[in-house]
Amino acid sequence: MRPITTGLQFSIFALAIALAGAAHADDAGAPPGSAIPYADSGRLLLTQGVSNIEGAAGGGLATWAVISGYGTRDAVGANVHATYVGLPDYSLRDFGVSVGLFDRVELSYAREEFDTGSTGGKLGLGDNFTFDQDVVGVKVKLFGDAVYDQDSLLPQVAAGVQFKHNDKSAIVHAVGGRDADGVDYYIAATKVLLDQSLVLDATVRMTKANQTGLLGFGGDKSNSYHAEFEGSAGYLLTRKLVVGAEVRTKPDNLGFAKEDSWYDLFAAYTLTKNLSVTLAYADLGSIATFRNQNGVYVSLQAGF
Numbered sequence: 001m002r003p004i005t006t007g008l009q010f011s012i013f014a015l016a017i018a019l020a021g022a023a024h025a026d027d028a029g030a031p032p033g034s035a036i037p038y039a040d041s042g043r044l045l046l047t048q049g050v051s052n053i054e055g056a057a058g059g060g061l062a063t064w065a066v067i068s069g070y071g072t073r074d075a076v077g078a079n080v081h082a083t084y085v086g087l088p089d090y091s092l093r094d095f096g097v098s099v100g101l102f103d104r105v106e107l108s109y110a111r112e113e114f115d116t117g118s119t120g121g122k123l124g125l126g127d128n129f130t131f132d133q134d135v136v137g138v139k140v141k142l143f144g145d146a147v148y149d150q151d152s153l154l155p156q157v158a159a160g161v162q163f164k165h166n167d168k169s170a171i172v173h174a175v176g177g178r179d180a181d182g183v184d185y186y187i188a189a190t191k192v193l194l195d196q197s198l199v200l201d202a203t204v205r206m207t208k209a210n211q212t213g214l215l216g217f218g219g220d221k222s223n224s225y226h227a228e229f230e231g232s233a234g235y236l237l238t239r240k241l242v243v244g245a246e247v248r249t250k251p252d253n254l255g256f257a258k259e260d261s262w263y264d265l266f267a268a269y270t271l272t273k274n275l276s277v278t279l280a281y282a283d284l285g286s287i288a289t290f291r292n293q294n295g296v297y298v299s300l301q302a303g304f
Contacts, residue, residue: 050268050278051081051301054135054162054212055096055110058188060280060297061248061262062230064201065158065190066146067139068108069100069303070273076101079303085282087295089119094299096135106139106160114214119290125171131214137162146190155191155200162186164213175288176254177216178223182208186230199234199242210253211287219253226251234268243267260285264297276301 049057049064057079058064069077077100085092096110112133120129139160146156162184166172169180188203206225208217218224228251234244248262266280280297287293 055108059232059246061246062232065156065188067100067106068098073103081301083299085297087293089290091115108137110135132167134165147192155189157189159187172216176220178218182217197236201232203230220255222253240270257289
């Protein structure tokens with residue numbers, strides 16, 4: 001599957017370049033002063049969200065309906081991110097890139113590296129055994145505007161799909177997973193209420209993923225798609241700082257280990273319009289029989 005996944009990554013980002021070029025055949029329409037053609041960075045601070053663990057624009061755990069980058073409907077935006085989650089028995093390293101096309105389409109890629117540390121030896125995998133997962137995503141804004149339709153309660157709504165490839169097929173099958181590769185589908189609704197300084201999101205995801213795919217897809221208990229919920233609520237303390245909380249439910253497909261919902265308390269701060277940092281306390285419950293996996297989440301994001 002690696003050549004197929006790599007080819008898919010290349011094809012998606014080649015498509016992003018082609019769409020940008022096809023929509024604007026010359027640079028005559030580039031916003032004045034733009035260092036990059038069609039990069040106007042015209043949206044408000046924090047309205048692009050941050051990059052979540054699967055590379056899409058949203059919260060740290062949840063996927064939102066907003067499109068990555070600060071580009072308006074006449075522009076292209078993009079972000080790169082790096083994330084670290086430190087837990088008592090595991091750690092997660094995550095990095096990726098996303099491209100927003102004319103505030104309508106988002107293309108994203110994330111690489112997740114789940115390190116078992118010394119716990120890997122206790123599980124019979126060896127110390128510092130790492131599960132790697134590639135996530136390629138496409139999101140399309142359907143209707144509404146999260147920010148600028150302040151005279152309406154109608155949220156911005158987007159639909160998306162994420163293609164996931166786990167490189168540890170043998171281990172996935174050994175723990176009861178059905179597949180190392182899977183596809184998630186979701187629909188998200190996001191609204192920013194400026195008068196109340198609130199950011200709200202609700203997302204429904206159809207998925208078979210075990211621990212978001214890090215332990216494969218489907219299992220000995222269930223191999224069906226499940227509708228799972230992702231929710232975020234944030235309060236804008238200032239135009240540069242938002243604090244809030246998230247929840248993400250997940251299917252419980254594997255007989256050998258119970259899978260819990262995830263929660264976090266977060267603070268996201270824009271150091272500059274092009275650079276932001278997110279800090280969170282994450283409660284990830286039980287992971288592969290090891291309980292109380294609570295720890296720190298830190299993520300850096302740069303973009304335009």
